[in-house]
Amino acid sequence: MNSTPILELRKATKRYAGIPAIEDVDFTLLTGEIHSIIGENGAGKSTLTKVMAGVVQLSSGQMLVEGEVVSPQTPNDALKMGVAMVFQESALVPTMTVAQNLFLGQEKFFNRLRGIYISAQQFLQSLQFDVDPTAQVSLLGAAKKQMVEIARAVLHEAKVIIFDEPTASLTPEEKKYFFDLVFKLKARGVSVIFISHALEEALLVSDRITILRDGKQVVTDMASKFDRERIVQAMVGRDLSQTLYGQRKTFVRRQGKRVLSVQNLRMAAMVKNNSLSVFAGQVTGVFGLVGSGRTETFKVVAGIIKRDFMHGGEVLLNGKPVRYFVPASAIRDGIAYVTEDRKIEGFFETKSIADNIYLGLLAKLGGSRFLVSNKEAAAVGEHWIKRLNVRAISKDVKAIELSGGNQQKVVIAKSLVQDPQIIIFDEPTRGVDVGAITEIHDLINRLADEGKAVVVISSYLPEIMALSDRILVQRMGKVVEEYSATEANEEKIMYAAIH
Amino acid sequence: MITAISEWIDRQLGRGSASITVPVFDGALKSNRYIEDARVLATLDAPEDLATDGAAVFVTDGAKVLQILPEGLKEVLQAHGTITALACMPGGGFALAIDGKEVCIEGGTHHGRHWRTVNGHPLCAVNAIALGVNGLLVVTDGSTELEYAQWKRDLMSLGKTGRVFELDPQTGDGKLLAANLHYAFGACSIGDQLWVSESWKHHVVGIGAGTRPVSVTDDLPGYPSRIVPAAGGGAWLTCFILRTQLVEFVLREPTYRKRMIAEIDPAYWIAPALNSGNTFLEPMQGAQLKMMGVVKPWAPPRSYGLVVRLDAQGLVRYSLHSRFDGKNHGISAAAECGGYLYVVSKGSKRLLRIDIAQTEKELTQ
Numbered sequence: 105m106n107s108t109p110i111l112e113l114r115k116a117t118k119r120y121a122g123i124p125a126i127e128d129v130d131f132t133l134l135t136g137e138i139h140s141i142i143g144e145n146g147a148g149k150s151t152l153t154k155v156m157a158g159v160v161q162l163s164s165g166q167m168l169v170e171g172e173v174v175s176p177q178t179p180n181d182a183l184k185m186g187v188a189m190v191f192q193e194s195a196l197v198p199t200m201t202v203a204q205n206l207f208l209g210q211e212k213f214f215n216r217l218r219g220i221y222i223s224a225q226q227f228l229q230s231l232q233f234d235v236d237p238t239a240q241v242s243l244l245g246a247a248k249k250q251m252v253e254i255a256r257a258v259l260h261e262a263k264v265i266i267f268d269e270p271t272a273s274l275t276p277e278e279k280k281y282f283f284d285l286v287f288k289l290k291a292r293g294v295s296v297i298f299i300s301h302a303l304e305e306a307l308l309v310s311d312r313i314t315i316l317r318d319g320k321q322v323v324t325d326m327a328s329k330f331d332r333e334r335i336v337q338a339m340v341g342r343d344l345s346q347t348l349y350g351q352r353k354t355f356v357r358r359q360g361k362r363v364l365s366v367q368n369l370r371m372a373a374m375v376k377n378n379s380l381s382v383f384a385g386q387v388t389g390v391f392g393l394v395g396s397g398r399t400e401t402f403k404v405v406a407g408i409i410k411r412d413f414m415h416g417g418e419v420l421l422n423g424k425p426v427r428y429f430v431p432a433s434a435i436r437d438g439i440a441y442v443t444e445d446r447k448i449e450g451f452f453e454t455k456s457i458a459d460n461i462y463l464g465l466l467a468k469l470g471g472s473r474f475l476v477s478n479k480e481a482a483a484v485g486e487h488w489i490k491r492l493n494v495r496a497i498s499k500d501v502k503a504i505e506l507s508g509g510n511q512q513k514v515v516i517a518k519s520l521v522q523d524p525q526i527i528i529f530d531e532p533t534r535g536v537d538v539g540a541i542t543e544i545h546d547l548i549n550r551l552a553d554e555g556k557a558v559v560v561i562s563s564y565l566p567e568i569m570a571l572s573d574r575i576l577v578q579r580m581g582k583v584v585e586e587y588s589a590t591e592a593n594e595e596k597i598m599y600a601a602i603h
Numbered sequence: 604m605i606t607a608i609s610e611w612i613d614r615q616l617g618r619g620s621a622s623i624t625v626p627v628f629d630g631a632l633k634s635n636r637y638i639e640d641a642r643v644l645a646t647l648d649a650p651e652d653l654a655t656d657g658a659a660v661f662v663t664d665g666a667k668v669l670q671i672l673p674e675g676l677k678e679v680l681q682a683h684g685t686i687t688a689l690a691c692m693p694g695g696g697f698a699l700a701i702d703g704k705e706v707c708i709e710g711g712t713h714h715g716r717h718w719r720t721v722n723g724h725p726l727c728a729v730n731a732i733a734l735g736v737n738g739l740l741v742v743t744d745g746s747t748e749l750e751y752a753q754w755k756r757d758l759m760s761l762g763k764t765g766r767v768f769e770l771d772p773q774t775g776d777g778k779l780l781a782a783n784l785h786y787a788f789g790a791c792s793i794g795d796q797l798w799v800s801e802s803w804k805h806h807v808v809g810i811g812a813g814t815r816p817v818s819v820t821d822d823l824p825g826y827p828s829r830i831v832p833a834a835g836g837g838a839w840l841t842c843f844i845l846r847t848q849l850v851e852f853v854l855r856e857p858t859y860r861k862r863m864i865a866e867i868d869p870a871y872w873i874a875p876a877l878n879s880g881n882t883f884l885e886p887m888q889g890a891q892l893k894m895m896g897v898v899k900p901w902a903p904p905r906s907y908g909l910v911v912r913l914d915a916q917g918l919v920r921y922s923l924h925s926r927f928d929g930k931n932h933g934i935s936a937a938a939e940c941g942g943y944l945y946v947v948s949k950g951s952k953r954l955l956r957i958d959i960a961q962t963e964k965e966l967t968q
Contacts, residue, residue: 356968359630361918365822367624368848379627415617418624423821425619574630586629590968 109168110135110295111156111187111264116165118151120505125151126319128165133264133295138286140298140306140327143316144339144509144537149299152316153266156297157189158182169264180209186263190253190270198242202228202235202252206259231255232281245394254282258289265289266297269535271305276598278394283309301537302564303335315339336538353589356573360384361422363526363557364439366405369417374400376581377417382526382559387552389572390561393601397581398561399444402528406441407434421526435467440519444530444561450515453504457496457514458485460503464518488517493543509540516547527551528559533567545571565594577601621855625846626824631919637962638908638946639929641955645676649685650947650954652731652829653938656691660940662947662954663689668697671945671954680709687751690732690740692772698740700729703751706742706770713772721768721777728754731789731829740770741780741797743787754786755874758803758826759853759860762786767799767810781810789829791838793915798838800827805846807917819917825909826875829936833912834959837920839937839944842909844875849886849903877933878950879905906932906950912963921966923957931955 113131117124126148133139141149154160155167158176166173169185176182179189196205203217203224224237233251241249250270257265267286271279286296286309300306306313310327315338322338364382369375375397382388392398403409405419407428418425421437428434431441443449451460462481466473485499492513496506503514512532519527529548533541548571552558562568568575575592577585577600585600613619628634649665660671661679668680668689680697688700696711704726707717719726721742728745735741747764749757765784770777781787785803792798796809798819806821807830825842833839853860853873863872870876873886885905908925925931925948933950939959946955 358920358967359918362630362822365626367626368622379624379629381627381629383630413616415622418618418622420822423818425622427618576629583627583629586633588633 108135109133110170112166112168113152113155114166114168116152116155116167117163118155118160119163124163124319126155126316129316129319129321131314131321131324133297134311135295136290136293137311138290138296138298138309140300140310140313141316142300142303142306142313142335142339144539147316147339147507147537148319149316150268150507151319153189153268153297153299156182156187156264157266158187159189183260183262187266188257188260188262188264189266189268190250190257191268196241196249196252196256198240200241201237202239202241202244203237205241205252206237206256208256227259228255231258231285245399248394251278254285258285262294264295264297266299268299269301270298271300271302279305301533301535301541303332303538307332307335339538353570353572356589357386357552359386359573360555360557363422364405365420365423366401367418367420369401369404369419370412370415371397371400371404371409372412374581375404375411378578378582379417380576380583382557384525384557385552385555386573387548387558387560387571389568389575390559390578391563391565391568391575391597391601392578394563396578396601398578399530401578402441402530402559402561405434405526406439406528407431408441432467432470435522435524436470438523438525439528440522440524440526441528442516442519442530442532444534446511446515451503451511451518454502456485456500456502457489457494457506458482458499460514461485461488461517461521464521468522484521488521492517492520492547507537509536509544512536512540512544516544520551524556526557526559528561530561531563532560533562533564541567565597568597569594623848623851623855625848625851626822628824628924632824632911632922634924634926635922635966636926636929637923637957637966638910638925638931638934638948638955641923641931641946641957644671644945644954644956646951646953648952650949650952651685651687651935652689653831653936653945653947654689654691654697655938655940655945656695657940660938660945661689661691661697662945668699676954682709688729688732688742690734693734693738698732698772700726700732700742703728703730703745705729706732706740708772716772716775718770718775718777721770722779724766724768724779726768728757730754730787733790733792733830735769735792735797738772740772741790741792742768742770743790743799744768745786745788745802754788755869755872755876756864757786759864759872759874761854762803765801767797781816786826788843789827789841791830791832793832793838798830798917800830800840802826802828802843807840807913809917820913820919823911825907827911828934831936831938833939837912837914839939840911840913841934841937841946842907842911843877843933843935843949845904845907845909847875847903847905849873850875876906876950877935878930879932903927908932908934908948908950910934910937910944910946921963923962 109132111133116129118126143149158179158181203220206224221237235248235251313327314324315322361384362381363384366380369378390398404411408431458481462484494510494513560571575587576583613621647664651663654661662669663686666682669676670679684701686699687703690698692711694712697709700706705719727747728751730745731743733741744766746757746762763785765787766782767780769780784801788802789800796811798807805823807819808816809819810816825845828841828843830838830840871884904927908931910923912920914920930951931948935949936947938945944957944959
């Protein structure tokens with residue numbers, strides 16, 4: 105790292121409909137520096153980085169790249185200036201292959217597909233990313249999509265790479281590769297901006313840390329001068345460290361009726377003879393590395409994907425075999441699935457909060473509701489905004505304009521409005537700030553206390569351990585181990601997930 | 604017609620009733636070693652059932668009834684045949700089932716009372732006696748065709764001739780409470796209901812006065828057998844054998860079963876057993892039994908040891924196991940007395956004892 109600034113923002117302000125998302129932010133990125141930007145959802149991190157990447161333009165203030173005042177109007181402009189961004193939500197073209205996505209925008213007049221695949225294969229291997237370049241992106245899991253995004257940024261030889269929550273969906277081993285890659289980029293003189301809610305990661309990899317709160321810069325300092333408590337204090341203005349993952353579970357809720365029984369389930373190569381039960385009044389945590397078949401198992405349960413046509417096993421809901429071909433049937437039977445990929449599957453981004461939540465209710469009611477009532481939609485929206493503490497100017501704000509944490513609350517509200525008996529949360533706090541994490545965790549616990557059967561699928565071990573009454577560990581398509589919350593520890597769970 | 608077509612399609616596609624799945628041991632049914640690690644009080648010749656009067660515990664051993672004392676076992680009764688079920692009478696004495704074909708009372712105020720038939724129904728495979736309301740006896744009879752020792756043949760023949768009788772020791776009268784059960788094996792009065800194990804259906808049903816039988820706990824991973832009341836409400840349920848996908852598959856293949864029953868020694872049938880691992884002639888259960896000379900505890904079990912603690916609503920609170928690599932399999936009876944759970948492992952012919960408070964603390968904390 106040297107002291108020459110490669111990118112600067114001076115008095116940067118961005119307003120949406122007159123309301124500042126960031127205000128008077130001064131930010132300096134040095135050459136070869138890893139700089140973390142930390143803050144709650146809604147603090148302005150994404151806006152700040154979107155300004156740098158040319159996605160949005162400043163309302164006032166200046167942006168300088170290598171000392172020159174610039175104003176990128178598009179991400180392509182920013183890329184030409186050497187600023188690339190890996191977005192939190194996938195920005196890949198789902199119908200194209202991995203290789204096509206990597207070289208998108210760099211195509212020649214005549215393209216030899218085989219040549220692209222070979223180049224992509226070599227490049228991905230050099231990054232130690234285990235991704236098939238011929239695979240269609242829509243068929244990849246979240247982690248592999250993230251890998252492709254990272255690879256694309258590296259391929260463009262950017263001088264500044266902005267990573268927005270890059271590790272949220274990566275396994276511990278993949279994270280290690282990722283950080284090795286970041287350090288390699290740094291050694292080559294590339295500057296990295298790193299946005300993460302995993303504070304330990306930020307402390308570990310960063311040279312400097314900037315903390316934002318409510319769109320304003322609170323502090324910028326060397327990473328060595330921070331610890332977890334200081335960061336959390338600066339982020340939220342209150343001490344949350346003891347409530348968030350800070351304390352181990354000392355009791356286990358008594359299990360109620362077996363609501364869901366999955367028996368010898370099979371789904372292509374992802375789910376192999378998987379069996380598990382979910383009980384009322386408990387939080388069942390499901391942990392496993394990416395590709396272990398956790399999400400697929402529960403997507404079969406929720407009717408989003410289908411199990412094998414022949415000898416696919418059985419799913420029993422309250423003792424009765426069920427087989428759903430569409431999610432609406434599962435919803436009507438009281439199964440709600442809160443997706444891990446909220447932007448693609450979770451909500452309609454151009455619809456308002458109230459409309460999105462009301463759509464959840466309509467999914468439950470099916471054809472029985474002939475006419476849509478705007479009045480009812482508004483009332484339902486307002487009720488759930490209040491109940492889940494969604495921070496928005498009004499119920500009519502479009503979902504896309506919300507921060508990650510508040511978008512997640514809308515997705516959850518969309519499911520809870522259906523009054524389900526089983527709620528499956530897939531990565532419920534992925535890309536969500538610490539304040540919203542606490543609220544979502546409280547909500548999950550409240551649902552279990554109310555007697556609902558709650559499933560939490562998470563790649564983040566402290567989250568699984570903080571929430572679950574029983575923890576199922578999946579590996580290679582099936583549950584291989586079960587622990588009660590009191591007997592589990594990180595080593596045991598990880599060992600079961602890997603070996 | 605439509606049902607037949609639907610069943611044929613299910614059979615071809617391996618779905619619906621032909622999906623051949625078994626529930627998993629998880630949650631409160633998660634495997635442990637409490638039965639395997641239980642204290643062995645004695646090894647007997649032919650242990651079968653247990654009974655308690657609240658102060659003492661008695662175990663049957665062939666034709667004998669033995670009292671369990673701190674210093675050992677003491678014979679208190681010699682019957683005229685093999686005892687297949689035992690219960691302590693409220694006024695002293697025992698109710699016994701002899702060879703499964705006779706129920707008699709030995710000792711106490713109703714000494715000498717006995718039943719070979721009930722309302723014209725001859726008893727055939729009496730396997731459990733429990734105390735009902737108002738001093739009545741509840742008796743489960745597994746089959747009208749096959750005697751008690753032939754339970755495996757009844758399972759493989761998809762027997763559904765189980766019955767439950769209510770006997771009045773005062774008058775000698777009897778009443779048929781339920782019939783055509785898929786092997787009735789064990790009963791217990793809980794609240795205003797009578798819980799009955801229907802083994803081949805893997806569930807416990809509750810029979811109330813004037814109401815239709817309702818499922819108390821269903822889709823068990825084992826075949827439930829005797830039920831006894833537990834202190835603090837609820838009951839102890841023993842599962843004498845376990846379900847496996849292989850056996851479930853064989854049960855759907857009538858031609859195969861017919862030939863197997865006709866031509867092969869029952870000890871080597873593809874069927875559950877009270878103990879296993881004794882000979883290489885035993886059929887595999889879908890996986891290798893040993894790996895590098897070590898028995899795999901997770902291999903599909905031919906025999907197993909399982910006792911389930913149910914609460915008053917029939918929900919499983921916790922369970923005690925002897926896994927596939929253990930010895931204490933084929934749990935046929937349990938009885939709670941003085942803070943201990945006494946268990947008969949018919950497979951290993953052992954009488955076992957488990958400290959309930961300690962176990963409960965460890966399993967429910």
